[in-house]
Amino acid sequence: IPEHSLDRDCTTLSRHILQQLNDFSGDAQDLSAIMNRIALAGKLISRRLSRAGLMANVLGFTGEDNIQGESVKKMDVYANEVFISVFKQSGLVCRLASEEMEKPYYIPENCPIGRYTLLYDPIDGSSNVDINLNVGSIFAIRQQEGDDLDGEARDLLQNGHKQVAAGYILYGPATVLVYTIGKGVHSFFLDPSLGEFILAEENIKIPNHGSVYSVNEGNFCKWDDSLRDYVRYVHRHDSYTGRYSGALVGDIHRILMQGGVFLYPGTKDKPEGKLRLLYETAPLAFIIEQAGGKASTGKEDILDVIPQKIHQRTPAILGSCEDVDLVKSFIQ
Ligand code: AHG
Ligand code: MN
Ligand code: MN
Ligand code: MN
Secondary structure (H helix, E strand, O other), X not given: OOOOOOOOOOOEHHHHHXXXXXXXXXXHHHXXXXXXXXXXXXXXXXXXHHOOOOOOOOOOEEEEEOOOOOEEEHHHHHHHHHHHHHHHOOOOEEEEEEOOOOOOEEOHHHOOOOOEEEEEEEEEOHHHHHHOOOEEEEEEEEEOOOOOOOOOOHHHOOOXXXXXXXXXXXXXXXXXXXXXXXXXXXXXXXXXXXXXXXEEEOOOOOOOOOOEEEOOHHHHHHOOHHHHHHXXXXXXXXXXXXXXXXXXXXXXXXXXXXXXXXXXXXXXXXXXXXXXHHHHHHHHHHHHHHOOOEEEOOOOEHHHOOOOOOOOEOOEEEEOHHHHHHHHHHHO
């Protein structure tokens, strides 16, 4: 971002959201307040990450495993709790569902005022934290349906079209927030000196085709023949190049801006792949589709998938229309 001068028109995230919500059918005030809280969580996490190497007890593992069977990092716990604490006393959401919590976290004092649920991946790409590479946070907002008296959150087991808003925060050299409320995709840079997210690009459109394919080829031997044929195809054609960072948010952001395709397919032993639907692939699918791209499991649109459980995984192919179609043409 260039130096802020007084003549520069700085649109802050909060102003942008209010403009977007002008003709919004739902409760615009609430949604705008929720987005501002998410931005606050992003600022807190960004600040912690930027000092991680200087402070004790920020890097490394906690020694625990999460419900996914993964070793939990201290940053996973910190970021998970940041989202809880920014929403706890807000009256805005009554449940939070996260990668790091087996069951949703209920805030009964916010019910029935807050009729929204926040679904989130507090730190995406945790393996990058200890080596100072990019990580992200992913979020989606859904309206609570019914009273959820038994605390099973069954109303969350619906397709991705139920998302009211979604987006991600990428903690890279700069911190970027990208969101949609179903009216295009918009990006904002965090100006640390102002503590504000400043509009960078409105109505982002993903190119129809890009040269990047982003996949963990370490899994090659575990894939179906069709997928291996696709990768052999891109290997044979000069116009493709591989990029894979180990943090979905970073890889998707590159593809959103420059085109291409991200894949996390199922494997022989894990047909659903690794990525989780409710707080990873569905929010990113909402973003990519709003930007004019496609998001598929290989069999159906990610946004059409109805999960059986909160932590359900889905295979994922997201990106430029042409490139997603090319992958699908191998699968079918
Ligand atoms: P998380 O750190 O939230 O558990 O997510 C990790 C995800 C995603 O960010 C990344 O694209 C993928 O896992 C990397 O997995 P592999 O190491 O299996 O490629
Ligand atoms: Mn994880
Ligand atoms: Mn993740
Ligand atoms: Mn995570």
